[in-house]
Amino acid sequence: MFDDFFSRAIIAGIGxxxxxxxxxxxxxxxxxxxxxxxxxxxxxxxxxxxxxxEINITLAVFGISVCVSVALLLLQKKGxxxxxxxxxxxxxxxxxLGLVAxxxxxxxxxxxxxxxxxDILAVSKxxxxxxxxxxxxxLALLVxxxxxxxxxxxxxxxxxxxxxxxxxxxxxxxxxxxxxIAISMKIVGVLLITAMLIIPAATARRFSSGPEQxxxxxxIVGCVAVISGLFGSLEWDTxxxxxxxxxxxxxxxxxxxxxxxxxxxxxGDSVQQKHNEKQGPLP
Amino acid sequence: MLQxxxxxxxxxxxxxxxxxRWLVRDVNFSISPSEIxxxxxxxxxxxxxxxKMALGIIKPDAGDVKRRDGLKVAYVPQKLAIDWTLPLTVRxxxxxxxxxxxxxxxxxxxxxxxxxLENAEVRTLSGxxxxxVMLARAVARKPDLLVLDEPVQGVDFTGxxxxxxxxxxxxxxxxxxxxxxxxDLHVVMAATDRVICLNGHVCCSGPPKTVASSPEYKxxxxxxxxxxxxxxxxxxxxxxxxxxRVKHSDxxxxxxxxxxxxxxxx
Numbered sequence: 381m382f383d384d385f386f387s388r389a390i391i392a393g394i395g396x397x398x399x400x401x402x403x404x405x406x407x408x409x410x411x412x413x414x415x416x417x418x419x420x421x422x423x424x425x426x427x428x429x430x431x432x433x434e435i436n437i438t439l440a441v442f443g444i445s446v447c448v449s450v451a452l453l454l455l456q457k458k459g460x461x462x463x464x465x466x467x468x469x470x471x472x473x474x475x476x477l478g479l480v481a482x483x484x485x486x487x488x489x490x491x492x493x494x495x496x497x498x499d500i501l502a503v504s505k506x507x508x509x510x511x512x513x514x515x516x517x518x519l520a521l522l523v524x525x526x527x528x529x530x531x532x533x534x535x536x537x538x539x540x541x542x543x544x545x546x547x548x549x550x551x552x553x554x555x556x557x558x559x560x561i562a563i564s565m566k567i568v569g570v571l572l573i574t575a576m577l578i579i580p581a582a583t584a585r586r587f588s589s590g591p592e593q594x595x596x597x598x599x600i601v602g603c604v605a606v607i608s609g610l611f612g613s614l615e616w617d618t619x620x621x622x623x624x625x626x627x628x629x630x631x632x633x634x635x636x637x638x639x640x641x642x643x644x645x646x647x648g649d650s651v652q653q654k655h656n657e658k659q660g661p662l663p
Numbered sequence: 664m665l666q667x668x669x670x671x672x673x674x675x676x677x678x679x680x681x682x683x684r685w686l687v688r689d690v691n692f693s694i695s696p697s698e699i700x701x702x703x704x705x706x707x708x709x710x711x712x713x714x715k716m717a718l719g720i721i722k723p724d725a726g727d728v729k730r731r732d733g734l735k736v737a738y739v740p741q742k743l744a745i746d747w748t749l750p751l752t753v754r755x756x757x758x759x760x761x762x763x764x765x766x767x768x769x770x771x772x773x774x775x776x777x778x779x780l781e782n783a784e785v786r787t788l789s790g791x792x793x794x795x796v797m798l799a800r801a802v803a804r805k806p807d808l809l810v811l812d813e814p815v816q817g818v819d820f821t822g823x824x825x826x827x828x829x830x831x832x833x834x835x836x837x838x839x840x841x842x843x844x845x846x847d848l849h850v851v852m853a854a855t856d857r858v859i860c861l862n863g864h865v866c867c868s869g870p871p872k873t874v875a876s877s878p879e880y881k882x883x884x885x886x887x888x889x890x891x892x893x894x895x896x897x898x899x900x901x902x903x904x905x906x907x908r909v910k911h912s913d914x915x916x917x918x919x920x921x922x923x924x925x926x927x928x929x
Contacts, residue, residue: 537720541719541736542737589752590750
């Protein structure tokens with residue numbers, strides 16, 4: 381089945397969606413959408429460096445993402461510019477640096493569109509191995525740091541007071557983000573990675589009553605988006621990466637329909653009723 | 664030696680210096696098991712900073728903070744914002760920082776009177792309900808030291824008395840040390856073993872009854888004490904200038920808070 385380009389695309393896409401979903405939940409909870417954008421913009425600089433030093437593109441992108449994360453942490457500590465200004469600075473200057481560096485390498489002819497919007501139909505067996513092995517490592521690490529990372533997401537000081545070491549889990553999370561950017565760049569491209577992180581998580585929120593459930597659901601939503609987007613792209617001859625994002629958007633819009641019912645609110649109502657019935661003297 | 668291992672946390676001349684000024688300095692106190700210590704003082708007097716030093720979140724820039732080895736802490740922060748994007752039920756919130764057995768969680772929810780809220784989403788709770796949920800989470804951990812930052816915030820007066828009763832009951836059940844923070848205390852005297860009044864430094868401290876009967880206390884607090892309910896007003900007779908000196912109510916400026924250099928610290 382790996383011999384057919386379409387099957388390879390679906391397997392690669394599902395691999396990315398399974399990792400992007402749970403990590404995307406943290407992006408949404410921690411309001412880090414712009415951080416994801418910054419890392420993915422910087423990925424293009426990684427591509428340029430990969431060509432320059434003739435190293436593996438995925439590794440180079442991972443390395444650059446880690447550098448940008450660390451630069452962000454250091455600049456935030458200095459506290460001169462606000463975080464969003466710093467992110468904007470890092471995002472666009474690294475994107476511009478990447479484009480300029482690529483233009484300098486006149487001996488290289490690359491398909492820039494493939495990096496900006498993804499080239500999922502051209503994934504190789506090696507790419508699939510990278511995505512699935514890398515993805516499995518990322519998910520395993522995420523499971524390990526899940527409790528401290530989630531506690532720090534709810535309240536950093538509470539997590540620190542109760543011995544969770546939020547600094548360490550935040551750093552680990554940044555490394556995981558860099559890894560996800562690196563392995564998913566080929567699928568949706570640097571300009572659309574953030575969509576794969578955020579839209580499935582936002583779709584899953586309506587149907588979730590707990591963080592773990594939301595992580596699993598957003599992985600499933602991501603898979604559905606990948607499969608339907610790829611079939612749509614085959615059917616209507618549209619670009620594959622953007623088609624996946626459009627499919628994810630369609631799922632999100634469907635999830636907003638009142639027919640699906642805002643489950644969390646209903647649960648709250650029944651609790652409120654129970655609360656009113658039971659309301660007695662204070663303890 | 665023995666004395667030291669008995670206390671849960673000890674602050675010795677501890678201070679925090681940020682952005683060219685001392686947020687709080689020369690703080691001396693310790694907290695022992697089964698003891699309720701209350702930090703009081705106006706806004707910006709360094710109560711939260713002091714509590715965070717005791718918790719180990721902030722490292723002191725001066726002095727020393729000693730915490731017992733393997734001290735298990737539970738913290739109820741002043742503010743905790745949970746927005747819509749985060750699906751979090753009370754049941755899940757109880758297990759935020761460690762696994763808590765179902766029976767421990769249940770008992771904690773019963774003793775704080777929130778067992779009917781088990782499946783509610785945290786963000787839908789009222790202020791008072793959420794305070795008790797945060798307390799239940801902390802209690803379920805069975806901590807050695809419980810730190811509560813403004814636990815009566817957003818709670819009405821009757822609820823406030825109930826909450827202080829609850830805090831005392833938690834102390835009796837868990838035999839843990841409790842560090843309580845408040846800026847607007849009505850029931851503090853009834854609910855605490857020791858009061859520490861902060862205003863950038865320790866203004867005065869001691870057991871409420873001793874402090875209340877001392878002339879320094881009367882001069883400082885002008886307290887009115889009722890048998891069960893101690894309502895008091897808090898007047899500071901001096902203010903701290905940006906350069907660290909102290910301006911007294913009569914307009915004089917000195918380097919220390921006590922013009923005659925006699926300290927009312929216990």
